[in-house]
Amino acid sequence: MDKLSHALRGLLPRSLRMRLLVFLLAAIVLAGAVQGALAYRSALDEADALFDYHMQQTALALRSGLPVDAQGLGPGLDPEDENHEFIVQVWTNEGLRIFESAVGAALPQIAVLGFTNVQARGGTYRVFSMQTRSQVIQVAQNMAVRQGMARSLALRTLAPLAFMAPLLVLAVWWGVSRSLAPVERVRRQLAQRQADDLSPVSDAQLPDEVQPLVSELNLLFERVQRAFEAQEHFVADAAHELRSPLAALRLQLQGLQRAGDDAARAAAIERLSAGIDRATRLVEQLLTLARQEASSTATEPVDLRAIAQLALADVAPAAQARSMDVGLLDSEAATVPVIVRGSAEALRMLVRNLLDNAIKYTPPGGQVDVQVGTDHGRALLTVEDSGPGIAPEHRERVMQRFVRDTADGAPGSGLGLAIVQAIAQRHGAAVALDRSPRLGGLQVALRFG
Known part of the structure; x- marks a missing residue:
């Protein structure tokens, strides 16, 4: 059955217009054939009933009797004009034929009154017999002639159908072509576009079945446009930010080459190693940011409290x-999971970046706390530290890439919070920076959908 269905699908044209035309024209032909057959049969039945009616009326018109001559011919009949297709006979009640419509056209007397079919004269006749007080009247018609006339009448009833069928086919072709014209217009628009043209496609006058497809296509173009713009900005920013670390590495390498003794050489090696670590960290963050901005979000259920515990384990050595005192604040509902939908690995990276920033900018011996809970039914994660915090006028700006607030000289590339922002947006979460009322430093609150 599957092979048959596949074979039938293979026979159908791939063009939507051709499929519609094939199905509609096939339906028109089938419906026309059925309607024609029914109309033809109905016309035959009506013609048959009409001929029977005429035979009956002819017999009724002869009830008063007819004068006949000695040869039994009706007055005024010319033998050359005799018609054997329609025969009238009159019999007396004693069985004597006293009238026939044509010489030699006599049919046997039928004892059955009403309509009957009789085999006579090498063919079939339709006979109607009626008895009066003194006579039996018979009216007969040749069935071959009768059926020929009936077919002719039936075929004439099919003439309008045969005339209208081509007009209906043209109307269907015109309607399908006109209905699909907006789709063809969209196809031409897309075919004429340049590779970098991601402007929306016009959905004016599109059918309701096609309009959602074009709307989704426009949304896809918008997402791709944003991805291209983000990629362009990323490449430009990365090229700018990598220039300084690479130049510093070159200078440190030159310092190593000029070192005159072992102590100077050891110091130069230490500086070069630290520079390589910073460059490696920068490249890792750049790649992480690129992956987060380009990838799609998984929709698996994730326990936010378990994610926070894993991130705390990641930053414990630092x-x-x-x-520093870094830990997860317990609450009365500490054992209750806080479930959000998303990617466990991405959320772990988000929390780890928040903790890395807090540890980096908080003076040694300080405190960093993580708290997970709910706020009005929405998942909430906060990270607080006892560091210097961020001035209110700088809080929105530090969420951008390569922007740092390092008045205390702490090292960094300015990508930590940008990665946090990218992951949060993918998960439908909002990031808010504020002053920690408990520790006095920075408080980062992450509220989910």
Whole structure:
């Protein structure tokens, strides 16, 4: 059955217009054939009933009797004008034929009154018999002639149908072509576009079935346009930001080459190693940001509290190196999972970047706390630190790429919060920066959908 369906689908044209025309024209032909057959049969039945009616009326008109001559011919009949297709006979009640419409056209007397079919004269006759008080009247018609006339009448009833069928085909072709004209217009617009033209496609006068497709196509163009713009900005910013670390590495390499003793050489190697670490970290963050801005969001259920615990484990070595108190604040509902939908790995990276920033900008011996809960039914994650915080006028700006607020000289590339913002947007979350009322430093609040 599947092979048959596949074979039938293979026989159909791939063009939507041709498919519609094939189906509609096939339906028209089938409906016309059925209607024609029914009309033809109905016309035959009506013609048959009409001929029977005429035979009956002819017999009724002869009820008063006819004068006949000695040969039984009706008055005024010329033998050359005799018609054997329609025969009238009159019999007496004693069985004597007293009238026939043509010489030699006599049919046997029928004892059955009403309509009957009789085999006579090498063919079939339709006979109507009626009895009066003194006579039996018979009217007969040759069935071959009768059926020929009936077919002729039936075929004439099909003439309007045969005339209208081509007009209906033309109307269907015109209607399908005109209905699909907007689709063809969209196809021409797309075919004439340049590769970098991502402007919306006009959806004016499109059918309701096609308009959602064009709307989704325009949304796709918009997403691709944003991705292209983000890529262009990313490449430009990355080229600008990588120039300084690479120049610093070159200078540090030159310092290593000019080192005159082992102590100077060791110091130069340490500086070069630190520069390589910073460049490596910058490249890693650039690649992470590019992946987050280009990838789609998974929709698996994720426990936000478990994600926070994993991120805390990731930054524990850095926190211990700076003698900082970093941990997850417990609450009464600490054992209740806080479920959000998204990518577990991306959310872990988000929390880890928030903790990295807090540890980096908080003085040694400071405190960083993470808290997970709900606010009005929405998942909420906050990261607070006891560092210097960010001035209110700079909070919106530091969410951009390569923008840093490092008055205390802490190292960084300005990508941590940009990565946080990119991941948050993918998960439908809002990032808000504020002053921590408890620790006095920065508070980052992440509220989900």
